[in-house]
Amino acid sequence: MPSRQYQLTTRMIKILKYSFYDLMRSRWSYVYFLFYLLLGFVLLFLNNELSKAVITLMNVIIVLVPLIGTIFGVMYYYNSKEFTELLLAQPIKRSSIFLGQYFGVAGSLTMSLVLGLGIPFALYGLFESNAIWDFSLLLITGAFLTLIFTAVAFNIALSNENRIKGFGYAVLAWLFLAVIYDGLFLMSLIVFEEYPLDSFSLVATMFNPIDLSRTLILLKLDISALLGYTGAIFKQFFGTNFGLVMSICMLLLWTIIPVWRLSYVAKRKDF
Amino acid sequence: MIHVESLHKKFGKNEVLAGLELDIDQGGIFAILGPNGSGKTTLIKTILGMVIPNKGTISVMDLKIKNKWRYRQDINYLPQIANFPGNLKVKELIAMIKDIRQKPSDEKKLISLFGLEPFLDKKLSNLSGGTKQKVNIVLTFMFDSPLIILDEPTNGLDPLSMIRLKELISEEKAQGKTFLITSHIMQFVEEVSDEIVYLLEGEIYFKGSIAELKTKTGQTNFEHAIAAISTHNKND
Numbered sequence: 175m176p177s178r179q180y181q182l183t184t185r186m187i188k189i190l191k192y193s194f195y196d197l198m199r200s201r202w203s204y205v206y207f208l209f210y211l212l213l214g215f216v217l218l219f220l221n222n223e224l225s226k227a228v229i230t231l232m233n234v235i236i237v238l239v240p241l242i243g244t245i246f247g248v249m250y251y252y253n254s255k256e257f258t259e260l261l262l263a264q265p266i267k268r269s270s271i272f273l274g275q276y277f278g279v280a281g282s283l284t285m286s287l288v289l290g291l292g293i294p295f296a297l298y299g300l301f302e303s304n305a306i307w308d309f310s311l312l313l314i315t316g317a318f319l320t321l322i323f324t325a326v327a328f329n330i331a332l333s334n335e336n337r338i339k340g341f342g343y344a345v346l347a348w349l350f351l352a353v354i355y356d357g358l359f360l361m362s363l364i365v366f367e368e369y370p371l372d373s374f375s376l377v378a379t380m381f382n383p384i385d386l387s388r389t390l391i392l393l394k395l396d397i398s399a400l401l402g403y404t405g406a407i408f409k410q411f412f413g414t415n416f417g418l419v420m421s422i423c424m425l426l427l428w429t430i431i432p433v434w435r436l437s438y439v440a441k442r443k444d445f
Numbered sequence: 446m447i448h449v450e451s452l453h454k455k456f457g458k459n460e461v462l463a464g465l466e467l468d469i470d471q472g473g474i475f476a477i478l479g480p481n482g483s484g485k486t487t488l489i490k491t492i493l494g495m496v497i498p499n500k501g502t503i504s505v506m507d508l509k510i511k512n513k514w515r516y517r518q519d520i521n522y523l524p525q526i527a528n529f530p531g532n533l534k535v536k537e538l539i540a541m542i543k544d545i546r547q548k549p550s551d552e553k554k555l556i557s558l559f560g561l562e563p564f565l566d567k568k569l570s571n572l573s574g575g576t577k578q579k580v581n582i583v584l585t586f587m588f589d590s591p592l593i594i595l596d597e598p599t600n601g602l603d604p605l606s607m608i609r610l611k612e613l614i615s616e617e618k619a620q621g622k623t624f625l626i627t628s629h630i631m632q633f634v635e636e637v638s639d640e641i642v643y644l645l646e647g648e649i650y651f652k653g654s655i656a657e658l659k660t661k662t663g664q665t666n667f668e669h670a671i672a673a674i675s676t677h678n679k680n681d
Contacts, residue, residue, distance in 0.1 A: 256530055260529065263517065263524065264546060265516075441512075
C-alpha cells in the first residue's frame, strides 16, 4: 500500500498532466508559443545585438506575460468547470484538483514562453555570450509572472460564479498592476516631492510584481544610470545580493499567497 | 451504510436542508423524492462532499466524511447533468477516470450493452444528450463499489436503454449493493425502488415502502400517492 502522501501527490500530478495536455492540445498554446518564437527571431535580426534584444524583450514580457496569464487562467477555470465537477465526485482531495489544474495551466504557459524565446536565442549563439545571465533572469521573472498572474486569475474566477464579472475583475487586476499602479506611484512622487522618498519607492516597487521584475532586469542590465538619482538608490539595494534575495523572496511570496488562498477557498466552496 | 444527523445547509438566505436526519441501511434501492427545490440534489452532494454542510454530521460506512476524500473510492456517482470536458474523446475520458480511480473496471461489457462502440473515437462535445447520458452511465457502473448514487438516471434515455439500465440496476442490487436514486419519473421509481424517502422543505417527510405510502395516503396508485403526500402537507 503506497503511503498517504505519495497517493496524494500522484493524484495531483495526474490532474496536472491532464490539464497540461488539454492546454497543449488547444490552438492558443501554439499561437502563444509561435508568437514568442517569431518575436525572438525578429528582435535578433533587427537589433543584431543580444543585450538590446533583451531590453526590448523585457518591455514586451513585463506587460504581455501577466496579461496572458490572467486571461488563460480565468478562461481555463471557467471552461473546465464540468471537468472539475466530474473530478469532485472522485476520490481526490479538493486541493489536489485545483492545484493540479493551476500548475497545468501555469506550466504550459511557462513552457511556451521558455521554448518560444529560448529556441531563437540558442540558435543565435546565446550560450557563448555574456548576455546569458540577463536572458536567464528575463526567463525566470517571466516564469514568476506567469505563476503569479495565473494564480491571481484562478482566485478571482473561484470567487466569482458569474463569468463576465470574473473576467472583468481579472482584467482590472492586471490593468491595475501593469498601468494604474505606476501612475499612482508617479503621482505620489510628484505630490510628495519635498519629502525623502527613497524607502517609499523601494517598498512601492517591492509590492508590485511587475515593477519588481522590471527593476530587477534593468539593474542586471546595468543601465541604472538612466534612472537617475533613484536609480542609484535602487542600485544600492537591488544590486547587492541581499536585494536580489529579497526580490526573489517577494516574487515567491506573490506566488505562494494566491496559491495558498486558492486551496483554502477551494476546500470550503460548494459545487 | 449512510447515517445523517441534523444536517443544515443554507445557500445565502435560502435554507435548503433544515435539520435532516436519515439512516440508510446496506443493500436495496432507496428513492429520494420530493418537489423541485426540496433539497434532493443538495442532500446527495453533501453525502459526496461536493457541498459542505453548515451543521450536522454524515457518516458513510461508519466513517465521518468531513474533510475526507478517500471514502469516495467506494461510491459511484451519476451526476444529473452529463457535462464533460468537450475536447476529450469518449475513450480518453474513460481511460482518464480509470487512471484516477485505480480500481478494476469492466467498461467493455457496458460499452457493448449500450452500443457505444461507434462513439469511442468521437469528441464528447459532438455527442447528443442521450449518448452523453449513456457515457455517464458507463462511467458510473464500470467500477465495483458498494454504494451507487444516481441523480436523474433516466434523463434523455431511449426506451431500450432504459430497459438496459433497469436490468443493470437489478443485477447490481442482487450483489447486495446500496442505491440512492432521485427521479421525477414515478413509473421508474415504482418499478425499481424498495423504499421511498420523501423530502419536503429540507426535512424527511416520509420514509418507508411504497405499500406503506399507499396505506398512509389512502391511494391505490403510486403517482397519486406521491401527489397526495405533497398536497396533504399544504393543507396542514
